[in-house]
Amino acid sequence: xxxxxxxxxxxxxxxxxxxxxxxxxxxxARHIDEPLTADFAEQAVERQNDEVLEALGDAGxxxxxxxxxxxxxxxxGEYGICDSCGATIPPARLEIxxxxxxxxxxxxxxxxx
Numbered sequence: 001x002x003x004x005x006x007x008x009x010x011x012x013x014x015x016x017x018x019x020x021x022x023x024x025x026x027x028x029a030r031h032i033d034e035p036l037t038a039d040f041a042e043q044a045v046e047r048q049n050d051e052v053l054e055a056l057g058d059a060g061x062x063x064x065x066x067x068x069x070x071x072x073x074x075x076x077g078e079y080g081i082c083d084s085c086g087a088t089i090p091p092a093r094l095e096i097x098x099x100x101x102x103x104x105x106x107x108x109x110x111x112x113x
Contacts, residue, residue: 007098008074011067014098018064025057066099073101082106 073079080089084106093100102110 004074004079004094007079007094008071011071011074011098015064015067015071018060018067022057022060022064025053025060028053063099066101069101070099084110 070079073081080091080094081087082089082103083101085103087103087105089100089103093104100107
């Protein structure tokens with residue numbers, strides 16, 4: 001794990017940021033802080049905004065799953081190994097995309113499918 005300590009810390013920080021952002025988005029979409037307005041036209045705009053917030057929350061939750069997967073791999077000593085072919089994931093790729101679980105070749109193959 002010492003080999004990837006910096007990435008581990010980066011992932012923990014990002015996970016906390018995402019958890020906070022998802023919580024805020026969820027509260028906003030559920031109108032916890034402010035209820036919907038009485039004006040129907042304004043409600044339509046608010047509902048559209050809710051859809052955007054929901055999409056942002058979904059993207060955050062997806063990234064959170066990837067981060068947790070990467071953290072589990074670090075803890076298990078399996079980080080930096082492609083989930084598909086077992087090859088070593090280049091350190092430069094892990095620096096750019098620390099939750100990557102595929103080598104470049106497998107990621108390109110998956111994207112083409």
